[in-house]
Amino acid sequence: MDRYTAKIVKVTLTFLFLIIIFFILIIGKNFLYPIALALLLAYLLYPFVALLENKLRFPRLLASLLSILLGIALIVAISQIFLIQIRIFIKDFPSIKAHALDNLNYFQTFIESKFKYSIQDQQEWFKLQVANFLDSSNSFFSNLFKTMTGTVGRIIFIPIFAFFMLFYRDRGKQFFLKMSKNHTALTEKLLNQISKVKIRYMSGVLTVCAILAVCHSVALSIIGVKYAIFLGILAASISIIPYFGTLASTLIPLTFSLILNNNPYEPIWIIVYFLIINSVENNFLTPTITGGNVNLNPFITILGLILGAMLWGIPGMIIIIPALGVLKIICDNISHLEPYGYILGIEQKQKKILKIKKKNQNTVK
Numbered sequence: 001m002d003r004y005t006a007k008i009v010k011v012t013l014t015f016l017f018l019i020i021i022f023f024i025l026i027i028g029k030n031f032l033y034p035i036a037l038a039l040l041l042a043y044l045l046y047p048f049v050a051l052l053e054n055k056l057r058f059p060r061l062l063a064s065l066l067s068i069l070l071g072i073a074l075i076v077a078i079s080q081i082f083l084i085q086i087r088i089f090i091k092d093f094p095s096i097k098a099h100a101l102d103n104l105n106y107f108q109t110f111i112e113s114k115f116k117y118s119i120q121d122q123q124e125w126f127k128l129q130v131a132n133f134l135d136s137s138n139s140f141f142s143n144l145f146k147t148m149t150g151t152v153g154r155i156i157f158i159p160i161f162a163f164f165m166l167f168y169r170d171r172g173k174q175f176f177l178k179m180s181k182n183h184t185a186l187t188e189k190l191l192n193q194i195s196k197v198k199i200r201y202m203s204g205v206l207t208v209c210a211i212l213a214v215c216h217s218v219a220l221s222i223i224g225v226k227y228a229i230f231l232g233i234l235a236a237s238i239s240i241i242p243y244f245g246t247l248a249s250t251l252i253p254l255t256f257s258l259i260l261n262n263n264p265y266e267p268i269w270i271i272v273y274f275l276i277i278n279s280v281e282n283n284f285l286t287p288t289i290t291g292g293n294v295n296l297n298p299f300i301t302i303l304g305l306i307l308g309a310m311l312w313g314i315p316g317m318i319i320i321i322p323a324l325g326v327l328k329i330i331c332d333n334i335s336h337l338e339p340y341g342y343i344l345g346i347e348q349k350q351k352k353i354l355k356i357k358k359k360n361q362n363t364v365k
Contacts, residue, residue, distance in 0.1 A: 025311050033315040034154045038161030040322060042169075043195070044202040045071055049166050064166040068159050078233075085230030186333065193329050201322055205240060208285050212236035215277060216253075223269045225253055226260055239281070241317050242301055246282075250274040295346045296324055 025032065045067040052063035108119045165172070173191055180187040217232030225231060235249035250271070257266045296304075304324050308316030324344060331341030 022311070029312050029316075030154065033312045033319065034157050035161055036319045036323075037315060038158045039165060040198075040202055040319065041071065041158060041162040042165040043198040044206065045162065045166065046169075046195075046199055047203065060167060064163050067166065068163045071162075072159055082230070082233055085227060085233070089227055089230060190330060190333055193333070194326050197325055197329060198322055201325065204286070208281065209236050209240055211285065212239055212277070212281065216249075219273050219277070220253055220270070223266060223273065224261075224263070225257055225266065225270065227256065231256060241314075242305065242321060243298075244305060244317070246278050250278070296321070296328065297344060297346050300324065300344050 048070065049060075049063045049067045052058040052066060053060060058066070111117050112119055176187055176191060177184055213233050213236035215232075216235050217229045220228035220232055231253040235252055238252070239245045239249045241248075254267055254270050254274075257270055301321065301324070304320045305317050308318075308320030310316075312319065328341050328344040331337040331344065
């Protein structure tokens, strides 16, 4: 077999392997994504487990159980705050509806005066669009309801899986070491790097979301947006998804402001605030808190988010970023995979600056 034929066979086998992997991910998504989310939760809770075990001398079983219960308690507490805001929103819904209709009438009058498009024609067009939307989305919403129902059922297993992952984490590590007897040192190095990066990434993401929730709620309250706490928590929760989440977190309070308020300056202040806070988050908060160990290429990140959404929906969009980070770490540490690690990442500017400073200091000496 000549080199050209060997390359064709290698590329064909690679594509066949990727097709099989994607097929398994699609077919087994209902089984796999709760395990993946449980793994992220285990990494998030590991620092607390280590504190209980190493500093307070708790047995591993008790430390793992307490960490899971603490995580559930925090989720329930945040959910209660969110539910209180939703109840207030539902209670005020009649007045919201009336105000929204007034704004819609004003908007229709404005269009009629400026573009000579009558209110009756606008209403007919709007009714037609709503009817088409309802016809096309009937099956979509029924499928969405079934998916959400199944998702809630599978979410129950996530803390159970996370508990066992925390309790049997040493056996998991030994499993990978035994699987790679000829490369034990490399495997241990990879496992240590992945653990450090994932722990810092997950705790950092949660910290950033908490900071953003407070900042959004306070800023929207100062601007005068109604239901500022509800919108602030919702926007911060959505921003966990890079790029798409940032856009959605801006559009949600902006849409509420346009519907519920007559003040023309309020939407402008919302846009200004989110431009500033998103710039601070992307350039300072996220790199500083989550760490600069996983510098993914923005283009690869967007492609990964689209692929994650196609495979597993919203859970896929949450899981794909740390998964790409793990893949980049593996590629960076294996010589024949370094080109793939290079294309996945970006240059680390901070490290370059440090190297330049060190060279200048050596030159001065």
